Amino acid sequence: MMFFVFLTSAISMGVTFLYGCVGEIITEKSGHLNLGIPGIMCVGGFGGCLGVSIYMQSLSSPDNANWFLLIIISMFFSVLFSAMFGALYCFLTVTLRANQNVTGLAITTFGVGFTNYFVKNINMANFTKASALISYSPLKGKLGEFGDIFVSHGFFIYFAIVIAIVAALVLNKTRVGLNLRAVGENPATADAAGISVTKYRYIATIIGSMIAGLGGLFYIMDRLGGHWEYVLDIMGWLAIALVIFTLWKPIISIFGSILFGGLYIAGSYITGLSIHQKELFGLLPYVITVIVLIITSVLDSKENQPPAALGLNYFREDR
Amino acid sequence: MAEVTNNSGAKKLHEPLFHITRKSAVPFWKASLIRAIAIFAALVACGIVSLILIGKNPFYIYKTMFDGAFSTKRKFWIFIRNAALLLGYSLAIVPAFKMKFWNLGADGQVLMGGLATVACMLFLGGKMPDAAVIAIMLVASIAASVIWAVLPAIFKAFFKTNESLFTLMMNYIAMGLVTYFINRVVKGGSGVLNPIGYANLPDIGGAQFAGRKFLLTIIIFAVITAFMFIYLKYTKHGYEISVVGESENTARYIGIGVKKVIIRTLILSGVICGIIGFVLVGGIDHTIRSDISAGRGFTAILIAWIAKFNPIFMVLMSLFVAFLEVGSGQVNTVFQLDNSAFSSIIVGIIYLFIIGCDFFINYRILLSAKARETLSKIGGIFKKKQTREEPEETVGEETVLEESDKTEDGKTESEITENDFETAAEKEDDRI
Numbered sequence: 247m248m249f250f251v252f253l254t255s256a257i258s259m260g261v262t263f264l265y266g267c268v269g270e271i272i273t274e275k276s277g278h279l280n281l282g283i284p285g286i287m288c289v290g291g292f293g294g295c296l297g298v299s300i301y302m303q304s305l306s307s308p309d310n311a312n313w314f315l316l317i318i319i320s321m322f323f324s325v326l327f328s329a330m331f332g333a334l335y336c337f338l339t340v341t342l343r344a345n346q347n348v349t350g351l352a353i354t355t356f357g358v359g360f361t362n363y364f365v366k367n368i369n370m371a372n373f374t375k376a377s378a379l380i381s382y383s384p385l386k387g388k389l390g391e392f393g394d395i396f397v398s399h400g401f402f403i404y405f406a407i408v409i410a411i412v413a414a415l416v417l418n419k420t421r422v423g424l425n426l427r428a429v430g431e432n433p434a435t436a437d438a439a440g441i442s443v444t445k446y447r448y449i450a451t452i453i454g455s456m457i458a459g460l461g462g463l464f465y466i467m468d469r470l471g472g473h474w475e476y477v478l479d480i481m482g483w484l485a486i487a488l489v490i491f492t493l494w495k496p497i498i499s500i501f502g503s504i505l506f507g508g509l510y511i512a513g514s515y516i517t518g519l520s521i522h523q524k525e526l527f528g529l530l531p532y533v534i535t536v537i538v539l540i541i542t543s544v545l546d547s548k549e550n551q552p553p554a555a556l557g558l559n560y561f562r563e564d565r
Numbered sequence: 566m567a568e569v570t571n572n573s574g575a576k577k578l579h580e581p582l583f584h585i586t587r588k589s590a591v592p593f594w595k596a597s598l599i600r601a602i603a604i605f606a607a608l609v610a611c612g613i614v615s616l617i618l619i620g621k622n623p624f625y626i627y628k629t630m631f632d633g634a635f636s637t638k639r640k641f642w643i644f645i646r647n648a649a650l651l652l653g654y655s656l657a658i659v660p661a662f663k664m665k666f667w668n669l670g671a672d673g674q675v676l677m678g679g680l681a682t683v684a685c686m687l688f689l690g691g692k693m694p695d696a697a698v699i700a701i702m703l704v705a706s707i708a709a710s711v712i713w714a715v716l717p718a719i720f721k722a723f724f725k726t727n728e729s730l731f732t733l734m735m736n737y738i739a740m741g742l743v744t745y746f747i748n749r750v751v752k753g754g755s756g757v758l759n760p761i762g763y764a765n766l767p768d769i770g771g772a773q774f775a776g777r778k779f780l781l782t783i784i785i786f787a788v789i790t791a792f793m794f795i796y797l798k799y800t801k802h803g804y805e806i807s808v809v810g811e812s813e814n815t816a817r818y819i820g821i822g823v824k825k826v827i828i829r830t831l832i833l834s835g836v837i838c839g840i841i842g843f844v845l846v847g848g849i850d851h852t853i854r855s856d857i858s859a860g861r862g863f864t865a866i867l868i869a870w871i872a873k874f875n876p877i878f879m880v881l882m883s884l885f886v887a888f889l890e891v892g893s894g895q896v897n898t899v900f901q902l903d904n905s906a907f908s909s910i911i912v913g914i915i916y917l918f919i920i921g922c923d924f925f926i927n928y929r930i931l932l933s934a935k936a937r938e939t940l941s942k943i944g945g946i947f948k949k950k951q952t953r954e955e956p957e958e959t960v961g962e963e964t965v966l967e968e969s970d971k972t973e974d975g976k977t978e979s980e981i982t983e984n985d986f987e988t989a990a991e992k993e994d995d996r997i
Contacts (some may be wrong), residue, residue: 279729281669338917342924347667347729348870351863352916359909363618483737490730522748529741532734539734543726552727557667563586 250391252515258399258469260507261406265461266485267499268410273454274494275417276447277430277555281350282335283458284482285357290328290459291466291478292361297323298376298467299368308372311379317401320463328459331357332452340447343559358479365474373472381468402464407500409457414496426450430553433560443560487535493550506531582936585928596926603922607915614914619900626896633895634888646779648887649786654865655879656793657837660830663874664810670732671838671862673739674713678842680743681709683853690763702847707839714835715828722824740855758852766848782844789837794876806830871919
């Protein structure tokens with residue numbers, strides 16, 4: 247059935263947003279609006295490609311590639327680069343207390359430039375084989391088209407969902423999550439209660455960046471089959487939109503990402519559309535985000551608001 | 566609780582190595598000097614980066630960058646025109662930013678203005694006299710931009726809808742609409758609208774004058790700059806904007822209609838964005854693409870922020886950024902980098918340095934007694950400097966440390982650090 251194929255594709259598309267979204271949720275829960283996420287996703291994608299390239303070059307033949315090593319090495323490099331950029335953002339905003347919007351945009355400019363410049367130097371030979379291995383699923387096609395919705399995906403899709411669930415549990419059920427939310431809602435109170443605001447903000451933002459960077463890796467190596475495309479920054483902005491759409495809740499973001507993924511690809515699945523009509527379909531994620539943004543602010547319910555201190559730097563002596 | 570940084574109790578006194586306090590007013594020359602040092606450091610860093618990336622003498626690269634802006638008359642005019650455009654964007658966002666309305670949507674607002682302009686050119690061009698079409702273009706462009714700018718403002722004013730995310734989304738909607746429009750009117754699906762010959766803005770000066778195609782743009786934005794400088798500094802509206810930016814509660818208390826100010830200011834932003842769209846499409850490109858704005862809306866935010874929202878500094882900053890852009894463009898061509906990303910790297914590094922240097926303008930680092938002891942052991946010179954009353958000379962990281970010897974009310978700094986921040990809080994209470 248067409249619809250099953252569409253849904254399978256929507257899930258794999260949406261996971262790119264899911265990584266960025268969960269990363270940004272964790273960051274925003276600490277009170278930091280990291281607009282550097284689009285740049286960080288680019289850098290994460292670059293790091294992943296670098297890792298894959300290094301591993302593939304080290305083999306005598308690309309057919310010897312080991313699934314586990316490939317995933318670990320590409321993840322390691324992706325996370326390494328995105329963590330570096332996340333740490334740079336943190337250093338500027340948390341330690342040097344620079345404006346978050348401005349710093350985030352600068353990180354995006356820098357990250358996109360960095361990626362576009364260096365990605366040309368990566369040897370992308372054998373990337374198709376690497377990609378096939380990364381998106382390998384032992385059960386693909388064995389349970390029919392309906393089964394494929396659930397079992398045909400590569401490792402990174404399930405990993406994203408696990409991350410989202412773990413993030414939700416940590417945020418809502420643990421002491422660490424409570425502290426993190428306190429830091430994002432009212433850093434002065436959290437500080438008075440003995441929570442290290444600086445430490446929480448650093449760790450949350452860097453972990454958030456690492457997760458977002460994996461989105462870049464996933465999109466290039468799994469979704470696009472190992473072909474580089476200069477679209478990761480747009481994915482990053484959509485991921486930030488998804489954060490608003492899902493009301494800062496990682497569990498909702500799993501479903502939200504599938505919806506966004508579906509909307510993103512809907513144009514090419516509906517037959518009989520002209521090019522310009524497809525273009526209008528591509529607008530839907532943004533329009534829906536705006537509508538959700540408006541509805542949540544009009545309803546003004548306490549649970550569905552962004553963290554109260556979002557975008558504000560904390561300086562202990564400011565009162 | 567987890568780690569307790571509180572000093573009370575019988576526990577061993579935990580003294581941090583340093584702590585940070587806010588400086589009171591910093592003299593203008595000192596702040597400028599710190600910024601100049603940051604820019605210099607950034608240029609050095611860029612030199613090192615280019616050395617690694619291109620493998621050429623950094624001075625040669627700087628020279629190439631100068632060539633990009635100054636080697637021919639045409640290049641010089643393009644450089645000035647680009648600076649004027651960047652300045653236009655920063656002027657459009659600056660009133661909103663001054664009242665802490667984070668308008669990230671200048672790109673989208675300009676695009677909508679450009680879309681309205683191009684629609685007028687396409688459908689009215691040739692059917693009416695050019696002058697009439699140009700007048701309609703201007704009005705249509707401003708109207709479209711104002712709608713795009715004022716929507717987030719209305720929701721912000723009445724429902725406190727997050728404006729940075731709202732305006733950001735509006736950018737992408739505008740881009741989509743432009744692509745939709747192009748695909749709609751261009752037959753054959755090439756997705757490229759050829760330049761339209763009707764209703765182009767006129768050149769200024771004779772055929773001999775190298776700047777004839779660029780001068781009009783420059784004049785328009787020079788006028789807007791003067792207007793914005795006066796508007797922000799000497800009018801009641803400008804005053805209201807800065808009060809709302811400082812504190813909404815104060816504004817409400819002294820009887821400023823905050824909602825009105827927000828909406829009015831964003832209408833002004835929209836008007837300027839409309840003019841940019843009009844100039845960009847009617848005067849420069851004569852067509853539209855979804856990336857016609859080239860991310861200037863974001864660059865403008867950095868320009869406005871670094872210039873501390875002062876239109877005069879924004880002129881300098883726009884010139885600087887435009888120089889970097891045309892300069893690194895020249896580096897691309899000369900060294901055949903086949904990649905415009907080099908300029909993003911250079912510009913990005915410079916942004917990060919300038920953003921970071923604000924810290925050294927606004928804050929000072931107070932070393933604890935113990936840390937100072939260790940430091941003075943390391944360098945005997947440092948100790949000599951400490952005893953001096955008024956350390957002047959160069960301002961850099963070192964001086965920031967030196968200055969920390971004295972706090973505002975003349976207490977030596979070790980007195981404060983010993984009691985850590987509680988004393989600082991008490992002090993503040995006393996003051997109140």
